[in-house]
Amino acid sequence: MxxxxxxxxxxxxxxxxxxxxxxxxxxxxxxxxxxxxxxxxxxxxxxxxxxxxxxxxxxxxxxxxxxxxxxxxxxxxxxxxxxxxxxxxxxxxxxxxxxxxxxxxxxxxxxxxxxxxxxxxxxxxxxxxxxxxxxxxxxxxxxxxxxxxxxxxxxxxxxxxxxxxxxxxxxxxxxxxFGPQPLEQSRRWLEEQKLAGEAKWLPFFGHAPLQLFDAVRSGRLKALEKLVNDLERPVEPLALAARWEGLVKEGAGLSIEDLVVTVQKWLHDLGMCRVGHAPRYFDRNAIAPLAQKTTLPALVRAQQQIAQLRAWANHPLNPRLFLEDLCVRAFKPLNS
Ligand SMILES: [Zn+2]
Missing domain, CATH: 3.40.50.300 (P-loop containing nucleotide triphosphate hydrolases)
Structure with missing residues (x-):
């Protein structure tokens, strides 16, 4: 097809x-x-x-x-x-x-x-x-x-x-x-590529099935899966920064910018849930309980700070410090 x-x-x-x-x-x-x-x-x-x-x-x-x-x-x-x-x-x-x-x-x-x-x-x-x-x-x-x-x-x-x-x-x-692909069409296409099981990732990739396909083929999806797990069950930010540095070094093609973009999607979805809308990228069941722990002003502040960080994501002077900064700012709304 x-x-x-x-x-x-x-x-x-x-x-x-x-x-x-x-x-x-x-x-x-x-x-x-x-x-x-x-x-x-x-x-x-x-x-x-x-x-x-x-x-x-x-x-x-x-x-x-x-x-x-x-x-x-x-x-x-x-x-x-x-x-x-x-x-x-x-x-x-x-x-x-x-x-x-x-x-x-x-x-x-x-x-x-x-x-x-x-x-x-x-x-x-x-x-x-x-x-x-x-x-x-x-x-x-x-x-x-x-x-x-x-x-x-x-x-x-x-x-x-x-x-x-x-x-x-x-x-x-x-x-x-061209726009995002309708869910049914993407699903059928993924089936043809023998990737029916990955269809749950379509929202995360903005319904761009070829982005998902590339992530599977390059091995990047496995690293993203770990990252999403960490966001859905957050632990102490500094420990996470160390784990994420490991993910980037694993060589699965996950860049620091990918980490920042994923955190941005996550904060976006927390905000959507906070005001009673459906999340766009993540699973509602995982996001909704976390959203309850946040406030909207804290989420907006974190989003602004991380948008500024993104400018440095391609060439951070010290990757570990950059990731610590990212994690601390990202998880602050959960303790607000
Ligand atoms: Zn011909």
């Missing part, structure tokens, strides 16, 4: 003419990249396709797509993401050096791709992921290409923060909005 079925149907209907440039906008992990790749495969597929049908998966073009070697397809992304997707054969030092930005050279190479005719006489497709990884100079050089309309050339830009994009980029593309 394909997530975002409604969007797929709207883009692949009978007689639908796709624009030169599409912008897939919405939160991370809801399936924008997957849909872009499925659409690219359909556009390049050499077997005639009916309305809503995905690529055939068997023709020479589909085989080349599956092997990542289609001459009429380009994926433009920051080097750091390519390195992460290619896996473990790189040292940590090299991964750190890889850029998180799309470089101007990558767009110049696109110009050649754009001006030389297609290899297989059909469509050519370029996916840019994410568009916000282009600084204004790079985005402007892409705009020059976007301004030259060319039949059978398609750009699909992906953006988790589309409001930060240049207005000119927005005005030259048709925006398609």
């Amino acid at each position: 394909i997530l975002n079925d409604q969007i797929w149907r709207s883009l692949t209907g009978e007689g639908v003419r796709l624009p030169h440039a599409l912008l897939f906008a919405g939160p991370a992990g809801v399936g924008k990249r997957e849909l872009a790749e499925a659409l690219a495969a359909r556009l390049l597929c050499e077997t005639p396709r009916g309305a809503h049908e995905p690529a055939c998966g068997r023709c020479p073009s589909c085989v080349m797509m599956a092997n990542g070697q289609h001459p009429d397809f380009r994926l433009v992304q920051p080097e750091a993401d390519s390195a992460a997707e290619e896996g473990e054969n790189q040292g940590e030092a090299e991964k750190k050096k890889a850029s998180r930005q799309i470089r101007i050279q990558q767009i110049r190479e696109l110009e050649d791709f754009f001006h030389v005719g297609g290899h297989r006489g059909g469509a050519r497709v370029c996916v840019i992921d994410p568009a916000e990884a282009m600084n204004p100079i790079v985005a402007n050089s892409l705009l020059k290409i976007l301004e030259e309309p060319s039949p059978s050339f398609y750009f699909i830009m992906i953006s988790h923060r589309w409001r930060n994009l240049l207005p000119t980029l927005l005005s030259r593309s048709r925006r398609v909005m």
Whole structure:
């Protein structure tokens, strides 16, 4: 099955003419990249396709797509993401050096791709992921290409923060909005990935099933499970800080920023319960008794303090002290 079925149907209907440039906008992990790749495969597929049908998966073009070697397809992304997707054969030092930005050279190479005719006489497709990884100079050089309309050339830009994009980029593309996935659809999709048992985590990941999928695959979910357990049964803050430092060092991919974000979600839910609303990320049965021990002003104060801490989460001078600070502030509302 394909997530975002409604969007797929709207883009692949009978007689639908796709624009030169599409912008897939919405939160991370809801399936924008997957849909872009499925659409690219359909556009390049050499077997005639009916309305809503995905690529055939068997023709020479589909085989080349599956092997990542289609001459009429380009994926433009920051080097750091390519390195992460290619896996473990790189040292940590090299991964750190890889850029998180799309470089101007990558767009110049696109110009050649754009001006030389297609290899297989059909469509050519370029996916840019994410568009916000282009600084204004790079985005402007892409705009020059976007301004030259060319039949059978398609750009699909992906953006988790589309409001930060240049207005000119927005005005030259048709925006398609993606949102959190409906629970039933996510559940069926997880079943297909043999992850039905993890569906209870969907609220925690903001109903972005691919974020959940990545967390399972990377092993990060196991560490998050321990973290959530600690929040639901809090003990002494300094002891927790030591445990959490251990979780980060375990190397399961859990960062200090993940810890801060999880604490923020937890405080948010305590606040919701305190005013009689349903929690958004955590299990109500676990959160509600804790919420009873807090006051709203104490929760708001803790939220403000932790929002400030978050700015330092990527590079704390002393991780242990940072985590002690985080835990003390996070659990203070429980003793108010
Ligand atoms: Zn095909």
